[in-house]
Amino acid sequence: MSDSKLYALILTPTRELAIQINNHLKAAAKYTGIKIAVVIGGMSIQKQERLLNQRPEIVVATPGRLWEMIENGNHHLSQVGSIRYLAIDETDRMLEKGHFQELQNLLELINVDEKIKKKRQNFVFSATLTMVHDPPKHLKLQKKKLKITPGQKLQSIMTALGITNPKVIDITSESGTARTLTEARILCTLEEKDFYLYYFLQRHPGRTLIFCKALAAYVDWHICLLY
Structure with missing residues (x-):
């Protein structure tokens, strides 16, 4: 090169x-x-x-x-x-x-x-x-x-x-969620997100992983974790 x-x-x-x-x-x-x-x-x-x-x-x-x-x-x-x-x-x-x-x-x-x-x-x-x-x-x-x-x-x-002959390698497991986890969805307004997060952290203490779409959102969630 x-x-x-x-x-x-x-x-x-x-x-x-x-x-x-x-x-x-x-x-x-x-x-x-x-x-x-x-x-x-x-x-x-x-x-x-x-x-x-x-x-x-x-x-x-x-x-x-x-x-x-x-x-x-x-x-x-x-x-x-x-x-x-x-x-x-x-x-x-x-x-x-x-x-x-x-x-x-x-x-x-x-x-x-x-x-x-x-x-x-x-x-x-x-x-x-x-x-x-x-x-x-x-x-x-x-x-x-x-x-x-x-x-x-x-x-x-x-x-x-423009791919005509793809080679697909799929390592997806049969289940997208571990058997020990429970999946749920909450519909709420933007202003209510922090309250729900705080509630679940208090109600279910332990190791927690929070996904955010943007750096600004991450900062907001991080502030909640300090309470």
Whole structure:
């Protein structure tokens, strides 16, 4: 890789995940001379320009900032259409209609050349790909009783990425929930979330794992845990 081309692109939905992947790759490539750069929001574009000026062979990015830098004419990212390897994490979420429009723009750009597209290796990862879930909101509003099946998810991803002969590795267990756990859903307003969280932490003491969609939400939950 002495010519310092852009060989691989790894896309993630969040900057936290991109940073995590970037750190793991740098540790794995420590003695190889392979350069890796992360392109995410929340970091100055000037700093990321300097990182890309080093011509890294692998770029880990979130779609929004990556597309912004491509539109701004970054020279190294102009090679994105000829990458050999494309990896997307949380793929079904990333490709869901109405989300990550920049990713759709990227895929259109990457798939322009049919010869290069056929030679490119695509790696898609998801913890929920083989799970059946409710349809997007725009279909719910139409009162259509549809469930998105694993086969439909896979076909949608294949179409978006231009994959014709996928190899699927499924390590999903038969049950998505451990037998010792009880699953429940509470419908409440945004203002009531903290009260419900506090109640369950007091009512069921022990080790607790709380998932949040955003860093700001995490801060809010963390404050609740201090009480």
